[in-house]
Amino acid sequence: MELIVSWLVISFCFSVYGINYGMDIFLIIFAASLMTAGLGFILHELMHRFTARRFGCLAEYRMWLWGLILALIVALGSGGRFIFAAPGAVYITPLALTSYISVRHVKRAYGLISLAGPMANIMLAAIFYMLLNLRLDWFLYIAARIGFTVNLWLAAFNLIPAPPLDGFKVFRWSPIIWGIIAIPTWAILVLTQLL
Numbered sequence: 133m134e135l136i137v138s139w140l141v142i143s144f145c146f147s148v149y150g151i152n153y154g155m156d157i158f159l160i161i162f163a164a165s166l167m168t169a170g171l172g173f174i175l176h177e178l179m180h181r182f183t184a185r186r187f188g189c190l191a192e193y194r195m196w197l198w199g200l201i202l203a204l205i206v207a208l209g210s211g212g213r214f215i216f217a218a219p220g221a222v223y224i225t226p227l228a229l230t231s232y233i234s235v236r237h238v239k240r241a242y243g244l245i246s247l248a249g250p251m252a253n254i255m256l257a258a259i260f261y262m263l264l265n266l267r268l269d270w271f272l273y274i275a276a277r278i279g280f281t282v283n284l285w286l287a288a289f290n291l292i293p294a295p296p297l298d299g300f301k302v303f304r305w306s307p308i309i310w311g312i313i314a315i316p317t318w319a320i321l322v323l324t325q326l327l
Contacts, residue, residue, distance in 0.1 A: 135177065138195050138200065139173055143165040143170040143173075144162065145207035147161040150212070152211065167275050167279070168282060171256065172283040173217075175256065176286060180224075180249045182248070184245045189245075191224045193223075194222075203216055247302045249290060250317075253286040253287035254317060257279070261280045284324065288321045
Protein backbone atom coordinates (compact mmCIF):
# COMPACT_ATOMS: atom_id res chain seq x y z
CA MET A 133 0.00 0.00 0.00
CA GLU A 134 2.86 2.43 0.83
CA LEU A 135 4.39 1.82 -2.59
CA ILE A 136 1.07 2.63 -4.29
CA VAL A 137 0.60 5.87 -2.31
CA SER A 138 4.17 6.93 -3.16
CA TRP A 139 3.58 6.04 -6.84
CA LEU A 140 0.44 8.20 -7.01
CA VAL A 141 2.09 11.19 -5.30
CA ILE A 142 5.24 11.04 -7.42
CA SER A 143 3.19 10.73 -10.62
CA PHE A 144 1.09 13.71 -9.57
CA CYS A 145 4.20 15.80 -8.82
CA PHE A 146 5.66 15.07 -12.26
CA SER A 147 2.41 16.18 -13.92
CA VAL A 148 1.67 19.37 -11.92
CA TYR A 149 2.92 21.59 -14.75
CA GLY A 150 -0.01 20.32 -16.84
CA ILE A 151 -2.44 22.25 -14.62
CA ASN A 152 -1.36 25.43 -16.45
CA TYR A 153 -2.83 24.01 -19.68
CA GLY A 154 -6.24 23.05 -18.30
CA MET A 155 -7.72 20.01 -16.59
CA ASP A 156 -7.95 17.90 -19.78
CA ILE A 157 -4.23 18.31 -20.52
CA PHE A 158 -3.36 17.77 -16.86
CA LEU A 159 -5.28 14.46 -16.81
CA ILE A 160 -3.48 13.29 -19.96
CA ILE A 161 -0.09 14.20 -18.49
CA PHE A 162 -1.03 12.58 -15.17
CA ALA A 163 -2.03 9.34 -16.96
CA ALA A 164 1.26 9.40 -18.88
CA SER A 165 3.15 10.06 -15.62
CA LEU A 166 1.44 7.13 -13.92
CA MET A 167 2.67 4.90 -16.73
CA THR A 168 6.19 6.29 -16.98
CA ALA A 169 7.32 8.15 -13.86
CA GLY A 170 5.37 5.72 -11.72
CA LEU A 171 6.85 2.76 -13.53
CA GLY A 172 10.34 4.20 -13.08
CA PHE A 173 9.79 4.79 -9.37
CA ILE A 174 8.31 1.33 -8.74
CA LEU A 175 10.98 -0.53 -10.75
CA HIS A 176 13.71 1.50 -9.03
CA GLU A 177 12.50 0.42 -5.60
CA LEU A 178 11.71 -3.16 -6.63
CA MET A 179 15.20 -3.60 -8.10
CA HIS A 180 16.73 -2.53 -4.78
CA ARG A 181 14.50 -5.05 -3.04
CA PHE A 182 15.17 -7.84 -5.55
CA THR A 183 18.95 -7.32 -5.41
CA ALA A 184 18.95 -7.18 -1.60
CA ARG A 185 17.03 -10.44 -1.46
CA ARG A 186 19.52 -12.03 -3.88
CA PHE A 187 22.11 -11.33 -1.18
CA GLY A 188 19.90 -13.11 1.36
CA CYS A 189 18.61 -9.95 3.04
CA LEU A 190 15.15 -9.05 4.11
CA ALA A 191 14.04 -5.94 2.26
CA GLU A 192 10.89 -3.82 2.27
CA TYR A 193 9.81 -0.43 0.98
CA ARG A 194 8.83 2.15 3.60
CA MET A 195 7.12 5.37 2.67
CA TRP A 196 8.45 8.64 4.12
CA LEU A 197 5.37 10.79 4.75
CA TRP A 198 7.30 14.05 5.20
CA GLY A 199 9.19 13.38 1.97
CA LEU A 200 5.90 12.99 0.11
CA ILE A 201 4.49 16.16 1.67
CA LEU A 202 7.67 18.07 0.75
CA ALA A 203 7.47 16.71 -2.82
CA LEU A 204 3.89 17.98 -3.11
CA ILE A 205 4.76 21.40 -1.66
CA VAL A 206 7.78 21.88 -3.95
CA ALA A 207 5.93 20.66 -7.07
CA LEU A 208 2.87 22.81 -6.42
CA GLY A 209 4.92 25.81 -5.26
CA SER A 210 7.11 25.76 -8.37
CA GLY A 211 4.28 25.03 -10.78
CA GLY A 212 5.93 21.71 -11.60
CA ARG A 213 9.22 23.31 -12.70
CA PHE A 214 11.14 21.68 -9.84
CA ILE A 215 10.57 18.23 -8.35
CA PHE A 216 12.10 17.06 -5.09
CA ALA A 217 11.21 13.40 -4.79
CA ALA A 218 12.09 11.62 -1.57
CA PRO A 219 9.05 9.37 -1.12
CA GLY A 220 10.74 6.62 0.87
CA ALA A 221 13.28 3.86 0.54
CA VAL A 222 13.84 0.14 0.60
CA TYR A 223 15.17 -0.87 4.00
CA ILE A 224 17.33 -3.96 4.28
CA THR A 225 18.61 -6.01 7.17
CA PRO A 226 22.24 -5.40 8.14
CA LEU A 227 24.21 -7.54 5.72
CA ALA A 228 26.78 -8.66 8.27
CA LEU A 229 24.00 -10.43 10.15
CA THR A 230 22.94 -12.66 7.28
CA SER A 231 24.41 -16.08 6.70
CA TYR A 232 24.83 -15.50 2.95
CA ILE A 233 27.50 -12.82 2.98
CA SER A 234 30.77 -12.17 4.79
CA VAL A 235 31.59 -8.86 6.42
CA ARG A 236 34.35 -8.42 3.83
CA HIS A 237 31.78 -8.17 1.03
CA VAL A 238 29.36 -5.75 2.71
CA LYS A 239 30.54 -2.67 0.75
CA ARG A 240 30.26 -4.52 -2.55
CA ALA A 241 26.80 -5.84 -1.70
CA TYR A 242 25.53 -2.41 -0.61
CA GLY A 243 27.04 -0.92 -3.76
CA LEU A 244 25.29 -3.41 -6.02
CA ILE A 245 21.99 -3.08 -4.14
CA SER A 246 22.23 0.72 -4.45
CA LEU A 247 23.21 0.60 -8.13
CA ALA A 248 20.24 -1.61 -9.05
CA GLY A 249 17.68 1.20 -8.70
CA PRO A 250 19.39 3.82 -10.91
CA MET A 251 20.23 1.12 -13.47
CA ALA A 252 16.52 0.31 -13.76
CA ASN A 253 15.87 4.00 -14.50
CA ILE A 254 18.69 4.16 -17.06
CA MET A 255 17.30 1.10 -18.88
CA LEU A 256 13.78 2.56 -18.87
CA ALA A 257 15.10 5.90 -20.15
CA ALA A 258 16.80 4.06 -23.03
CA ILE A 259 13.60 2.18 -23.88
CA PHE A 260 11.52 5.37 -23.83
CA TYR A 261 14.15 7.14 -25.96
CA MET A 262 13.90 4.40 -28.59
CA LEU A 263 10.10 4.74 -28.54
CA LEU A 264 10.46 8.47 -29.29
CA ASN A 265 11.94 7.58 -32.67
CA LEU A 266 8.92 5.49 -33.69
CA ARG A 267 5.79 6.89 -35.26
CA LEU A 268 3.56 6.97 -32.20
CA ASP A 269 0.19 8.54 -31.64
CA TRP A 270 0.28 11.75 -29.61
CA PHE A 271 -0.48 10.13 -26.23
CA LEU A 272 2.25 7.50 -26.59
CA TYR A 273 4.66 10.19 -27.75
CA ILE A 274 3.90 12.28 -24.64
CA ALA A 275 4.30 9.17 -22.45
CA ALA A 276 7.62 8.29 -24.09
CA ARG A 277 8.88 11.87 -23.71
CA ILE A 278 7.92 11.98 -20.02
CA GLY A 279 9.30 8.47 -19.47
CA PHE A 280 12.65 9.33 -21.00
CA THR A 281 13.06 12.63 -19.14
CA VAL A 282 11.81 11.46 -15.75
CA ASN A 283 13.76 8.20 -15.69
CA LEU A 284 16.95 9.93 -16.77
CA TRP A 285 16.39 12.53 -14.05
CA LEU A 286 15.66 9.86 -11.40
CA ALA A 287 18.86 7.99 -12.28
CA ALA A 288 21.00 11.15 -12.27
CA PHE A 289 19.56 12.42 -8.99
CA ASN A 290 19.96 9.08 -7.22
CA LEU A 291 23.58 8.79 -8.42
CA ILE A 292 24.65 11.93 -6.54
CA PRO A 293 27.40 10.64 -4.20
CA ALA A 294 25.91 12.09 -1.00
CA PRO A 295 24.11 10.21 1.76
CA PRO A 296 21.44 8.88 1.83
CA LEU A 297 21.31 8.66 -1.99
CA ASP A 298 22.27 5.52 -3.90
CA GLY A 299 25.31 7.19 -5.43
CA PHE A 300 26.95 7.48 -2.02
CA LYS A 301 27.00 3.71 -1.46
CA VAL A 302 28.03 3.02 -5.05
CA PHE A 303 30.89 5.56 -4.83
CA ARG A 304 32.01 4.16 -1.47
CA TRP A 305 32.14 0.69 -2.99
CA SER A 306 33.78 1.62 -6.30
CA PRO A 307 34.49 5.19 -7.46
CA ILE A 308 35.37 3.79 -10.90
CA ILE A 309 32.04 2.00 -11.42
CA TRP A 310 30.24 5.03 -10.01
CA GLY A 311 32.03 7.28 -12.54
CA ILE A 312 31.36 4.94 -15.47
CA ILE A 313 27.61 5.06 -14.70
CA ALA A 314 27.06 8.52 -13.16
CA ILE A 315 29.13 10.82 -15.40
CA PRO A 316 27.55 9.75 -18.73
CA THR A 317 24.08 9.85 -17.11
CA TRP A 318 24.64 13.42 -15.96
CA ALA A 319 26.13 14.41 -19.32
CA ILE A 320 23.11 13.06 -21.22
CA LEU A 321 20.75 14.82 -18.82
CA VAL A 322 22.54 18.15 -19.32
CA LEU A 323 22.58 17.71 -23.10
CA THR A 324 18.85 16.94 -23.21
CA GLN A 325 18.14 20.11 -21.20
CA LEU A 326 20.24 22.24 -23.58
CA LEU A 327 18.67 20.92 -26.79
